[in-house]
Amino acid sequence: MTSLVVSNLTVSHGAIRALRDISFEVNEGELTAIIGANGAGKTTLLRTLSGLKSAESGTATWRDRNILGKRPEDLVRRGISHVSEGKSVIPELTVRENLVIGGLWRRDKSGTEKAINEAVELFPRLGERMSQSANTLSGGERQMLAIGRALVSRPKLLFLDEPSLGLAPLIIEQIFSAIKNLQKSMNLTVVLVEQNATSALEIADTGVILNLGELVATGNARELLEDPALKSAYLGY
Amino acid sequence: MHKLSTKKALTAFIIFGWILVIVADRVDELRVYQGATIAITTLAIASIILLTGYSGQVSLGHGAFLAFGAYAAALAQTYWQSPFWFTLLVAVMVSAAFGFILGFAAGRLSGPYLAGTTLALAVGLPTLANQFSFLGGETGLVYDAGSPPARFGEEFTLYKWFFWIAAFVVLIAMFLLRNLLNSRFGRTWKSLRANPTAAALCGVNVAQSKVLAFTISAGVAGLSGALLGMISIVAPSAFPLSLSFTIITGAILAGVTSLLGSMLGAVVLVVIPEIADVISHQLGDSEKVTTNLPGFIISVLLILTVLFSPNGPAEAMRKRREQHAKH
Amino acid sequence: MRNLIGTLLIGLTLGSIYSLMALALVLVWRSTRVVNFAQAGQAIVTTYIAYEIVTRTGVFWLAVLFAVVAGALIGAGVEYFLMRTLFRHVDEGPVAALAPVIATLGLLGIIRSIVGMIWGNDFRSFYSPVSTDNFVFAGESIPFSPLNVLIILSTVVVMIIFSIIFQRTDLGLSLRAAAFQPEIARLAGIRVGPIRTLGWVFAGVAGAIAGVLVTPTTILSPNSLDLLLVFGFVAAVIGGLESLPGAVLGGLVLGLGVSFVLNYVGTSLVFPSIFIVLIISLIVRPNGLLGSKKVRSA
Numbered sequence: 045m046t047s048l049v050v051s052n053l054t055v056s057h058g059a060i061r062a063l064r065d066i067s068f069e070v071n072e073g074e075l076t077a078i079i080g081a082n083g084a085g086k087t088t089l090l091r092t093l094s095g096l097k098s099a100e101s102g103t104a105t106w107r108d109r110n111i112l113g114k115r116p117e118d119l120v121r122r123g124i125s126h127v128s129e130g131k132s133v134i135p136e137l138t139v140r141e142n143l144v145i146g147g148l149w150r151r152d153k154s155g156t157e158k159a160i161n162e163a164v165e166l167f168p169r170l171g172e173r174m175s176q177s178a179n180t181l182s183g184g185e186r187q188m189l190a191i192g193r194a195l196v197s198r199p200k201l202l203f204l205d206e207p208s209l210g211l212a213p214l215i216i217e218q219i220f221s222a223i224k225n226l227q228k229s230m231n232l233t234v235v236l237v238e239q240n241a242t243s244a245l246e247i248a249d250t251g252v253i254l255n256l257g258e259l260v261a262t263g264n265a266r267e268l269l270e271d272p273a274l275k276s277a278y279l280g281y
Numbered sequence: 282m283h284k285l286s287t288k289k290a291l292t293a294f295i296i297f298g299w300i301l302v303i304v305a306d307r308v309d310e311l312r313v314y315q316g317a318t319i320a321i322t323t324l325a326i327a328s329i330i331l332l333t334g335y336s337g338q339v340s341l342g343h344g345a346f347l348a349f350g351a352y353a354a355a356l357a358q359t360y361w362q363s364p365f366w367f368t369l370l371v372a373v374m375v376s377a378a379f380g381f382i383l384g385f386a387a388g389r390l391s392g393p394y395l396a397g398t399t400l401a402l403a404v405g406l407p408t409l410a411n412q413f414s415f416l417g418g419e420t421g422l423v424y425d426a427g428s429p430p431a432r433f434g435e436e437f438t439l440y441k442w443f444f445w446i447a448a449f450v451v452l453i454a455m456f457l458l459r460n461l462l463n464s465r466f467g468r469t470w471k472s473l474r475a476n477p478t479a480a481a482l483c484g485v486n487v488a489q490s491k492v493l494a495f496t497i498s499a500g501v502a503g504l505s506g507a508l509l510g511m512i513s514i515v516a517p518s519a520f521p522l523s524l525s526f527t528i529i530t531g532a533i534l535a536g537v538t539s540l541l542g543s544m545l546g547a548v549v550l551v552v553i554p555e556i557a558d559v560i561s562h563q564l565g566d567s568e569k570v571t572t573n574l575p576g577f578i579i580s581v582l583l584i585l586t587v588l589f590s591p592n593g594p595a596e597a598m599r600k601r602r603e604q605h606a607k608h
Numbered sequence: 609m610r611n612l613i614g615t616l617l618i619g620l621t622l623g624s625i626y627s628l629m630a631l632a633l634v635l636v637w638r639s640t641r642v643v644n645f646a647q648a649g650q651a652i653v654t655t656y657i658a659y660e661i662v663t664r665t666g667v668f669w670l671a672v673l674f675a676v677v678a679g680a681l682i683g684a685g686v687e688y689f690l691m692r693t694l695f696r697h698v699d700e701g702p703v704a705a706l707a708p709v710i711a712t713l714g715l716l717g718i719i720r721s722i723v724g725m726i727w728g729n730d731f732r733s734f735y736s737p738v739s740t741d742n743f744v745f746a747g748e749s750i751p752f753s754p755l756n757v758l759i760i761l762s763t764v765v766v767m768i769i770f771s772i773i774f775q776r777t778d779l780g781l782s783l784r785a786a787a788f789q790p791e792i793a794r795l796a797g798i799r800v801g802p803i804r805t806l807g808w809v810f811a812g813v814a815g816a817i818a819g820v821l822v823t824p825t826t827i828l829s830p831n832s833l834d835l836l837l838v839f840g841f842v843a844a845v846i847g848g849l850e851s852l853p854g855a856v857l858g859g860l861v862l863g864l865g866v867s868f869v870l871n872y873v874g875t876s877l878v879f880p881s882i883f884i885v886l887i888i889s890l891i892v893r894p895n896g897l898l899g900s901k902k903v904r905s906a
Contacts, residue, residue: 095794096794116794116795117794126795128791134788137785144781145781145785146797149797150797333706341709393637393643394896398845401882402883404838409879412880526713569725573724576721576724577722580721583713584690587707589697
């Protein structure tokens with residue numbers, strides 16, 4: 045069953061066309077990796093799909109309902125969570141508070157507590173630092189916290205924007221395997237934006253390759269990894 | 282103002298100065314006095330444009346620097362018997378010195394904390410004079426520019442003399458300021474304001490540059506303060522908190538990045554009370570309306586400007602052109 | 609000794625007055641990171657409304673009720689119509705950081721002039737709910753009256769209530785998250801728009817209370833709360849804008865400072881001493897007495 049359908053999406057930043065006529069589909073329960081070099085438009089794509097930016101033309105639907113032009117906080121209530129690039133925790137709040145805010149919209153205290161416990165199970169390092177201020181966390185821990193927060197919202201569709209940015213390979217491995225686990229255990233649909241193309245395609249089911257705002261290829265992740273033309277052009281070897 | 286070469290700009294200033302002289306001859310005393318006020322306000326607004334529009338720093342209490350300048354000049358005249366032109370120099374130096382100090386504080390304080398400090402300075406400073414007799418107390422110090430030279434003839438009134446001095450000094454100062462803002466200093470400040478991190482990476486000493494901006498801005502403000510003291514009085518009542526707000530308002534109305542706009546801002550500030558008078562005549566001349574209408578109009582203009590063209594009308598037009606170009 | 613106690617009491621009274629205004633300013637700051645100079649304007653309108661109610665009905669508490677409700681509505685209105693429009697239109701250029709301050713200054717001017725046009729600029733006296741006569745203690749009159757007690761109590765109550773809301777409730781967590789990182793808060797599902805408006809509603813309520821309690825001690829005129837705004841802002845900065853107890857502490861410090869100067873030095877050094885108190889406290893703690901130790905750049 046397809047759940048996320050993007051069709052002829054065009055997005056501009058002022059006078060610059062960031063995305064031109066992008067179309068792809070993601071099936072429910074699948075992990076799709078969106079890769080491409082800097083400036084390819086990957087972050088713009090996610091921000092448009094999660095309501096932080098408006099599109100110029102085109103459509104995007106989730107479970108057959110339009111998601112363009114909606115407010116992010118409304119999309120959260122429809123099961124879409126977005127972990128944005130770079131800064132995605134609130135440093136002035138504690139680790140615990142950062143997790144709690146993911147569940148505030150639901151007003152279900154016990155459900156939120158349960159979700160927080162699950163997030164801590166997934167990322168035990170967070171459990172050790174619950175009452176610490178989030179700005180004492182390392183880069184990797186912040187990423188875990190950000191993902192944890194998104195999970196507390198109980199999403200069906202999870203957008204992850206470059207979770208590996210600036211992190212050590214060991215941590216990246218941890219986070220990626222956690223993401224894969226989540227996908228399987230919660231039947232979560234995941235859209236993973238990454239510059240780290242190989243690692244991303246290795247855990248993904250399907251891949252979408254962008255370059256300078258245009259769609260270059262889509263397909264099975266394994267096939268994309270093996271395709272020699274794509275390899276040299278976009279994966280760098 | 283950016284496009285003209287220095288020589289051309291100098292010519293423009295000189296021609297403008299001549300025009301002012303000719304106009305001053307033909308209008309009545311009130312207008313001449315207003316002209317002096319406009320000139321002085323222009324200079325004060327220009328100091329904010331340098332500080333905020335170019336180097337991106339905030340001062341809610343620039344009236345304090347006007348006061349510093351005025352008092353320094355008056356003291357120099359009273360106790361050192363300095364010639365008038367020298368007192369103006371003293372005004373600039375003293376004010377700049379205090380600006381230097383505040384500039385350092387500005388580096389260590391973030392946004393609202395700096396705003397609070399400048400506000401407290403503007404509130405606290407003028408009444409200090411009440412305490413110390415050598416500062417003239419409530420009545421203030423005597424500061425005057427002398428009578429017009431005899432060779433100007435008997436028709437040459439005191440107000441005209443004020444206007445000539447103010448216009449002359451302000452023209453020179455604005456010319457120098459213009460050159461400063463077009464020089465590498467100005468460009469450095471603009472880069473600071475846009476992106477301090479990038480500027481630092483390009484080798485700009487951000488802290489030094491900002492302090493320099495504060496110092497010069499204070500000096501300019503001090504000069505306008507001395508001139509203000511000349512046409513009115515050097516006493517605490519001449520430097521209320523509202524003076525600081527008026528200057529900022531003028532800067533915003535002017536378009537905070539435009540030196541040319543500072544004159545526009547000054548004119549608006551002086552003209553509004555006149556327009557308000559006319560309107561309130563139409564509305565039946567009630568005292569409640571007359572006293573409050575100028576403030577009302579200026580505040581409305583201020584909000585409209587901040588909402589719709591916060592960086593000045595020039596910026597707003599440029600943005601609109603950009604948007605049209607896309608389609 | 610008697611002089612000292614008198615000075616302390618006056619300092620306490622002044623301090624709690626400054627604290628009330630400081631609390632309103634900190635509430636807006638903590639919800640939307642804006643310094644709301646228009647607070648004085650909002651408070652003066654609600655105070656005039658209370659004045660009308662009290663002169664017509666003679667029931668002070670009814671007037672307070674009207675003032676508080678008006679304060680809430682006006683606060684919401686300012687946030688919704690002015691601040692949101694502002695944030696939509698202004699996001700770049702040198703004035704971006706300054707713009708909300710300028711806008712609130714402009715609004716203050718507008719409100720003040722409208723108030724002046726409706727009620728006139730003359731001074732009026734404002735009814736006090738409790739006696740303003742000084743207490744008599746052991747045959748001596750001390751500079752402290754039931755009104756002062758009421759002011760201090762109200763300040764403490766307002767501080768406690770809002771502190772609890774901010775620190776211990778989910779609503780407070782939403783407010784803080786929306787203020788610190790509105791985008792992340794949105795992505796977490798928090799309705800940032802209404803939350804920010806609520807912050808201004810709180811501030812409007814605090815400001816209204818400040819206005820009706822403080823005005824009986826002086827006079828009522830369109831400009832009568834302006835100086836209080838400056839004192840309140842300085843008090844908030846001294847205490848640290850991030851903290852409601854800080855606002856109260858800052859007010860106290862400022863009040864005591866002013867009182868001592870008034871008593872032992874003279875009236876004309878009051879304003880300069882505000883500046884000195886501020887400078888000293890910012891040197892010791894650049895982020896305010898109860899702010900964090902690290903200096904955060906603007």
